[in-house]
Every structure is written in C-alpha cells, then in structure tokens.
Amino acid sequence: MSRRRHSDENDGGQPHKRRRTSEPIEIEDRLESLICRVGEKSTSSLESNLEGLAGVLEADLPNYKNKILRILCTVARLLPEKLTVYSTLVGLLNARNYNFGGEFVESMIRQLKETLKLNLYNEALYLVRFLSDLVNCHVIAAPSMVAMFENFVSVVQEEDGPQVRCDWYVYAVLSSLPWVGKELYEKKDVEMERILNQIESYLKRRQKIHVPMLQVWTAEKPHPQEEYLDCLFAQVQKMKKDRWQERHILRPYIAFDSVLCEALQHNLPPFTPPPHSEDAVYPMPKVVFRMFDYTDAPEGPVMPGSHSVERFVIEENLHCIIKSHWKERKTCAAQLLSYPGKNKIPLNYHIVEVIFGELFQLPQPPHIDVMYTTLLIELCKLQPGSLPQVLAQATEMMYTRLDTMNTTCIDRFLNWFSHHLSNFQFRWSWDDWSDCLTQDLDKPKPKFVREVLEKSMRLSYHQRIVDIVPANFSALIPANPIFIYKYMDESSSSLPGYPVTIAISNAIINRSSNDEILTILKDVPNQEDDDDEGDSFNPLKIDVFLQTLLHMAAKSFSHSFSALAKFHEVLKILTDSDEGKLHILRVVYEAWRNHPQMISVLIDKMIRTQIVDCAAVANWIFSPDMAHDFTRFYVWEILHSTVRKMNKHVQKIQKELETAKEKLEKQHSKRKDSGDEEEDKNSDEEDGLLEEQIERLQEKVEFAQSEQKNLFLVIFQRFIMMLTEHLVRCETGGVDFNTPWYKNCIERLQQIFLMHHQTIQQYMVTLENLLFTAELDHHILTVYRQFCALQM
Amino acid sequence: MSILNALRSDSYVDISQYRDQHFKGNRYEQEKLLKLSCSLYVGNLSFYTTEEQVYELFSKSGDVKRIVMGLDKVKKTACGFCFVEYYTRADSEHAMRFVNGTRLDDRIIRTDWDAGFKEGRQYGRGKSGGQVRDEYRQDYDPARGGYGKIIKK
Numbered sequence: 001m002s003r004r005r006h007s008d009e010n011d012g013g014q015p016h017k018r019r020r021t022s023e024p025i026e027i028e029d030r031l032e033s034l035i036c037r038v039g040e041k042s043t044s045s046l047e048s049n050l051e052g053l054a055g056v057l058e059a060d061l062p063n064y065k066n067k068i069l070r071i072l073c074t075v076a077r078l079l080p081e082k083l084t085v086y087s088t089l090v091g092l093l094n095a096r097n098y099n100f101g102g103e104f105v106e107s108m109i110r111q112l113k114e115t116l117k118l119n120l121y122n123e124a125l126y127l128v129r130f131l132s133d134l135v136n137c138h139v140i141a142a143p144s145m146v147a148m149f150e151n152f153v154s155v156v157q158e159e160d161g162p163q164v165r166c167d168w169y170v171y172a173v174l175s176s177l178p179w180v181g182k183e184l185y186e187k188k189d190v191e192m193e194r195i196l197n198q199i200e201s202y203l204k205r206r207q208k209i210h211v212p213m214l215q216v217w218t219a220e221k222p223h224p225q226e227e228y229l230d231c232l233f234a235q236v237q238k239m240k241k242d243r244w245q246e247r248h249i250l251r252p253y254i255a256f257d258s259v260l261c262e263a264l265q266h267n268l269p270p271f272t273p274p275p276h277s278e279d280a281v282y283p284m285p286k287v288v289f290r291m292f293d294y295t296d297a298p299e300g301p302v303m304p305g306s307h308s309v310e311r312f313v314i315e316e317n318l319h320c321i322i323k324s325h326w327k328e329r330k331t332c333a334a335q336l337l338s339y340p341g342k343n344k345i346p347l348n349y350h351i352v353e354v355i356f357g358e359l360f361q362l363p364q365p366p367h368i369d370v371m372y373t374t375l376l377i378e379l380c381k382l383q384p385g386s387l388p389q390v391l392a393q394a395t396e397m398m399y400t401r402l403d404t405m406n407t408t409c410i411d412r413f414l415n416w417f418s419h420h421l422s423n424f425q426f427r428w429s430w431d432d433w434s435d436c437l438t439q440d441l442d443k444p445k446p447k448f449v450r451e452v453l454e455k456s457m458r459l460s461y462h463q464r465i466v467d468i469v470p471a472n473f474s475a476l477i478p479a480n481p482i483f484i485y486k487y488m489d490e491s492s493s494s495l496p497g498y499p500v501t502i503a504i505s506n507a508i509i510n511r512s513s514n515d516e517i518l519t520i521l522k523d524v525p526n527q528e529d530d531d532d533e534g535d536s537f538n539p540l541k542i543d544v545f546l547q548t549l550l551h552m553a554a555k556s557f558s559h560s561f562s563a564l565a566k567f568h569e570v571l572k573i574l575t576d577s578d579e580g581k582l583h584i585l586r587v588v589y590e591a592w593r594n595h596p597q598m599i600s601v602l603i604d605k606m607i608r609t610q611i612v613d614c615a616a617v618a619n620w621i622f623s624p625d626m627a628h629d630f631t632r633f634y635v636w637e638i639l640h641s642t643v644r645k646m647n648k649h650v651q652k653i654q655k656e657l658e659t660a661k662e663k664l665e666k667q668h669s670k671r672k673d674s675g676d677e678e679e680d681k682n683s684d685e686e687d688g689l690l691e692e693q694i695e696r697l698q699e700k701v702e703f704a705q706s707e708q709k710n711l712f713l714v715i716f717q718r719f720i721m722m723l724t725e726h727l728v729r730c731e732t733g734g735v736d737f738n739t740p741w742y743k744n745c746i747e748r749l750q751q752i753f754l755m756h757h758q759t760i761q762q763y764m765v766t767l768e769n770l771l772f773t774a775e776l777d778h779h780i781l782t783v784y785r786q787f788c789a790l791q792m
Numbered sequence: 793m794s795i796l797n798a799l800r801s802d803s804y805v806d807i808s809q810y811r812d813q814h815f816k817g818n819r820y821e822q823e824k825l826l827k828l829s830c831s832l833y834v835g836n837l838s839f840y841t842t843e844e845q846v847y848e849l850f851s852k853s854g855d856v857k858r859i860v861m862g863l864d865k866v867k868k869t870a871c872g873f874c875f876v877e878y879y880t881r882a883d884s885e886h887a888m889r890f891v892n893g894t895r896l897d898d899r900i901i902r903t904d905w906d907a908g909f910k911e912g913r914q915y916g917r918g919k920s921g922g923q924v925r926d927e928y929r930q931d932y933d934p935a936r937g938g939y940g941k942i943i944k945k
Contacts, residue, residue, distance in 0.1 A: 036798040
C-alpha cells in the first residue's frame, strides 16, 4: 500500500481539474463547453469560430433546441464580458432559423421578468444590455427596443416607489447606449431625444444626500468621486456629441453584416416594468472610483478620459471578468490580462484602478477583501516587469492622499498593504515616506504607517519590523507584544492583593478546585465595599485572579484559551454583574496592552463563552479608560467583530426557528394526506413537542433580537454623546471642530451604519424616535440622513 | 436559475488526492467528511511560525474557531504544520481559495481539507518524531531543521 503524502509540486496553486477519460462525454456537456469557450484564445479567428459554432448549433437544433436556448440565455445573463460574441452568435442563428431567433427573444424576456422578481438586478441589467445589442445583430427591431426603453424611463413618473427603483431603470437604459446608442438614434432619433431629456430632468431633480457617505476621498482633486448616474450620463452626452462614435467595444457582428442584414427581425413584446413591491431590494447607489488619468501612464497607449464612453465600457468589462472568475485567482488574473483590445489601453492601470475601486467600495466590496490581495499577487506573478510598478505607484498616490481618505477605506488600504508586503519580504522604500516622521502621531500619514507596521508585525514578529524600517522610524514601530504583570516580583509586594496572587498561583499549579480558589480569593480586600461578605463586585479580586492566570498562560493563544476554559466557572462568578464584566475587560487590557491581537482573541473567547456580553464590550470601548486608544485600528476590529458575532448569533437562532416551523408544516401536510387514526395520535404528540420547541425558539429569537437592538442603541448613544461633547466644547472654545480625532470618530459612526446596514434597517423606527431626533447637532444627524438615503 | 457546469468551476475548493492513512473509516466516509469539513491542514510552515501568525493570516478569510499546532512527537516542539478550524464551511472555502499558496513567514504554505482533528493527529508521523517529509528530504531548509533526517544519519 503506497503511503500518500502531501505533495508539494505545485505551489498550492490552481489544481488541475480531474479528467473524465473513462466516462462518455454527453452531447449536452459538449454543447455547453463549445458555447462557453467560444471567443477564447484560439488558432482560428473569432469570426471563423463563430461561423463554425453557428453551423454546429443549427444542426443540433432539431434535437437540442431547449438545451441550446437555456445555455445561450444563461451566458447572456452570466458572461456579460463576452456579450458581443454571444449576440453575434444569436444573430447568426437567427439568420439561419427565424423561429429560433423568436424563441430566444421570448426566453430572454421570461428570464428578465424572473430576475427582476428575484431581486437579481445586476443580472437583469446584463439581459437588457444583451437585448439591446441584438438590435445591432438584426435580431430585434430598433423601434421595439426604443419602446422598451420608453417604458423603463416612464418609471421615473411613478408616484410611489423609492428613488433607487427609478435609478435602476434609468441606469439600464443609459448603460446599454454605448452598445446600441448609434443604431437607435439612427432609426428613432426623436424618441431617443425625448428619452434622454426625461432622463436629464430626472437626474437634475433626484436627491444625492447619500453621495458623501460613499466617497472614498472627500477632496475633489485630483479626481472627483462622481455619483455613478451623473458620470454615466456625462459619458453618454459626450458620446452623443461625438455622433455616437464608440471605438472600444469589440463587435464581431460587423464582419457578418452582409449575412445579418438579410435576416428578419423580431419585435420585442411590450414590456411593462413590474410594479414596486415591499420585498424589492434595489441595488444601492455607487460612486465612481477614479485614481488614474492620462498623465499617470508614463508611456504607451493613453488612458481614455473620465467622461469618455470607452472608460465606462472598459471598467464594466473588467468588473464583469472579476465577477465571473473571482473564485479562481489564476484564471481571473489571466482573463484580466488577456482583455481584448488591451494593446490600445494602459491595461495594467485600468486593472489596478478597478481592483482598488472594488476593494474600497462603500458600503462593502463586492467580494471578500482577501480575494483582492491574492488577485493582485497573481497579477504581479504574471506581469513581473510592469504590474508591481503600477501597484507601487498606486500605493504612493494613496499614501499622499491619506488626509482626505475615508477612514473605512484607510482600514482596508492598510490591511491590504501589510498583507501584500508580507508576501514580498516586507520590501518597501520606507525612506520615501519619512515626511510622516515630522508630523504629530495622530495625523493620518504617521498613523497609517504605525498601523501598517503593527499589522505587519502580526504576520511576522517584532524584531523583523525593527529590521525592515530605517532607524529614524523607531517612533512608529509597535510595542514589543509582551505581557505586563502587575504582581511581578518583590518590588510589587506592597500592592494590595499581592500575597493572594502567590496563593492563587500555587493553587493553580496544585490543581485546586474552583471552590478552593474562590475561598482563597475571599481574602482579597474589597476597596469598593468594606462590608462585603465576599460576594459582591470586587475589582481587586478580578484583578488578582485574572492577572495571575493570564500571566501563567501568557505563552500562546492556546495556553490562554485553555486557562479561560479551565476556570470558566470562577470567571463567571467573578463577573456576575455588569461592573464585573466591564472590569474583566479592563484587566485584560492592562495586562496585554502591548499585544492588541491577544486582547482581541481573548475578548472573542470571552464573548463566545459568555464571560462577558457584547454590550459590555461596547461600553468598555467607549469608556474613558479607552479614550487614548479610541482611534487605533485594533479597537474597531474588536467592535466590528463583536457586532458581527451578535448578528450571526441572531441569524443562527432565526434559522433554527425557521427549520422547526418547516418541520411542523411538513408534518401537518403529511397527516392531511394519510388520514390514518393511529398515525394521527402519534403525530399529535410529535406536533406537541415541536410546537413547544417552536415556542422556546421564538422566545430565544425575541430575546436575542432585543439584545441585538440594545447593542446598537448602546453604540449609537455613546457615539452621539462623544461627538456632541466634542462639538459643544469646540464651539464654546471657538476652535475648529474638524480635528483628526473628530474625522476619525464621525467616520467610525458612518462605518457602523455601512458595515451593518442590513441589520440596522430593522431598528430604524427606534433609532429615529429615540436617538436621531431633530434636536441632534446637524453634523451627526447628517450621517443618519445619508444612511437613510441609501435605500430611498 | 441555472448555472452551467462550465461556469461552476471552483477548483481551489476541490478535495485533493491525499487521504489520511490513519483515518478510522473507509475511503467513502473520509471523502464525505472532507467535502463538508470546516477544518484545514496547513503544511510547509517554518518550525518558527507561531500560532499568532497563523491566526492573523487565516482570520482574513473568516473567524477562526481553533488552531492546533503540529508537534514533533518526541521533542514536543513545532514541526512545521498545523490545523485550522473555522466555524463555517464558507469561511474555510475562502481560505482554500485565497490563503492556500500564499506566503506565511516568507514561505509558500499549502492548505488542504482535513476530516477533523482527533487527539494524536497533532503529532508528526515520521520515524524521528517530525513529519514524514522531513525524514527523506534531501535539500537544506534552515527553517525546518536543516537537512532531512536521512542526510543527517
């Protein structure tokens, strides 16, 4: 028997797909494969491949029509970056088989209705765009497309429905125009003019309160962060002025013009946008991220301008490629780098800009943060001579603009940068950033470098960080992450409680029982309450026990977790009150304040084992004790992690409740079907048990939800108090309120809204009535209003 | 809404060819567990890589439930591998997609699905106490004790 060992031949990279050599490859799979792969690198030209494939599919239509319809509809919906390849294919098929063309259009409309019903608005968008390109392929008659667009735009006249609903329909029309604007204007210019005018007046009157909350930089220079609809409209206007010239989109159908223009066209059936419903969740507005322009690429092709339609098309396509391949980083990188038309544009710059645009997107990036780090590393591997330089240039630019960068984006920037560096031996030209050494430590640049070094240390070790930075950076180097033991040695013997620490250490070493330990702890004097019988809150007791315990377990995370688990009972007793919970957090902080990562994991464990609760952590973070660390990144990592745990906890119980309810329903319907008396009696019992369980779960859900609501209330209340105090103090003192601390604090408040927006939506009424009332300082109220505007 | 097989590709998440020879159960049972597992084996670590470093890196794909550092069976010191367990399958899949094949402590690390930690699995299975691969290794790797044991003998 051969011993299989973990082999290391590939660098853990993309594994090879298993070959199915012994199984017959079904014709349907072959069709799928042929269709999905058309347009990729090939020895023949794209045109001849399309011609060949059209022939194959035409021959297969009699037997596999439905399958082919399904595949084509699916690629139209899920591979928008290859839109024109597939629209050409459909055009060729329609020219050979008019009925098929008609059925395809019908299927597309059916799919469009379904995606809109299911809140799949991005996919619906791609379907609309595909339909519009079918006009170019002579499959759909231009006037019927214009009619659909007219119906879309009429949504802005509706009385009810949120603004984001109208936004989507306007966006669907505008974003199709790069592909079909020319053709539609040639055939129906009067109607198109009217449509554009309607859109223009809508854009003028729609509210844009949400925009500041979504901008990565607050400054207008060098690149304004434009609202996405405004930017697209400007691009369409420019294209119109240019007589609808669009030079970037690859249009294979042009080569087949003589064949396609012989084809008969179909009319789109009249399409009424489905009415607004309460379940509808429209896409959130966006801001267009720009960090490069034509001055940044030193040589080679010029970057299309910010209001050129080419810029829109390139960015759209790159976003679509990432969306299609994000799970497989090697494929994703390869697809990005083989973008058709790459020789006419500074592709590396576009790719870097699009990737950072996604990483910094507010409220959330489309994909998990770490994906972007790994994707950039793959890109560097594939283009080692050019991409790293662009990345370095981008990093440098973002560093210089830290002063106006949104705090949430700074978080993501420093997370990315430190992780990226750890893959490249932390090599960086730190000297280039020595300007930050002359600034106050709370200013954005030195703060950024400090946090990067701290994060980098977590991925390496203290001495490494000392070694990689120049000597003059010493003030920014993080502290050596060692435990601070208050009761270290004889010199601390005068501290109250010192003798008890000796007794406790011995008790732990000798494996005394919890009761024995509690007895020893009774000897700790209670500075809060002289009459204490030994049961009430005694901060010194907590201090003595926990400092000693954590000191003994300081060696590693595992040791500390073990210690918490072993003495869980003792800790629960000591922290029975709210004050107890708050104090245990203080003790952990004092002992481990040089090691924020340890504080973070200990708090995580304590929440999960219910030694402290989420509200206690929130209160601790906002307490005066933590004021000096309030702007440090690790504090917010802890708070967001705490809120996330709370949210996941609620979701988990809700799921349990749902599952139980479904089970009950299934049982009911089974009973209806059987009608057997004997079975009925048993089912009654089972029902009873289930119903009891459902009741208990219902209570649990309600309790968890009220805990969750309370957590948000605590957090928002504390923010409001802190910010109000600061604003009042500055006003009466006659100083500018907009200090680095203030910027950090108000943006952290924004961050709470953005990171947990879905959960917070449930509690809007309470928030509005209790906290975010009209009496509040308008600076704070603005943040709340911007948040509300995101789904209006 | 259908998704085509060709578009479903998620090859970084597929199970590998490795099967634990000490697994109590048959191949089918092991594969079933691997396909549902939230636990990862992590290999090619330096002997000096700490639990803290592993925590930091693997937290980027989700909340880490537990880390068990691999130990030399004789010396009880780190011998270059560990297990990382997540609370959810989704988080562990992200690790397979985005942490596998990147660097930790300057070394390219490898992750693979694990059927679940059992006491005893934290020990190397090589004759000398470390991992099997360090028994037969011919190259010099200062972060993994220098030459393989077979050279040292």
